[in-house]
Amino acid sequence: MTPTQALMDELHFAMRGMQLHLPKGVAEDLLRARFHNYEPRIGRLRSERYACPKCFLREGEKYPLQPTPGTDEYDLLACPACSNEYVIPFE
Numbered sequence: 001m002t003p004t005q006a007l008m009d010e011l012h013f014a015m016r017g018m019q020l021h022l023p024k025g026v027a028e029d030l031l032r033a034r035f036h037n038y039e040p041r042i043g044r045l046r047s048e049r050y051a052c053p054k055c056f057l058r059e060g061e062k063y064p065l066q067p068t069p070g071t072d073e074y075d076l077l078a079c080p081a082c083s084n085e086y087v088i089p090f091e
C-alpha cells in the first residue's frame with residue numbers, strides 16, 4: 001500500500017474523534033501533548049508504517065497498523081494491540 005493523503009486524513013480524523021472520548025486515568029495535559037505530537041507515519045519520512053492513533057493517545061506507544069484485506073473501494077488497517085480498524089478509501 002502506498003501512503004496517501006486519504007490515509008493520513010483518516011488517522012488524523014480518528015485521533016480527533018478520540019479526543020472527545022479521552023481515556024480515564026491519564027493526565028489531561030499529557031493527553032493533549034500526545035494529541036498534538038501525533039504523527040501517523042512511523043520513523044523515516046518515506047516509511048510505510050503507520051501508528052495506531054488510539055494506542056498512541058492511550059499509551060504513548062506507536063503500534064504499527066497492519067494491512068488487512070479490504071475491498072475495491074477501500075483498504076483496511078488493523079491495530080495489533082487494540083484491534084481497532086481504520087478504513088482508508090482509495091483516492
Ligand SMILES: [Zn+2]
Binds near residue numbers: 052053081082083084
Ligand atoms: Zn491500537
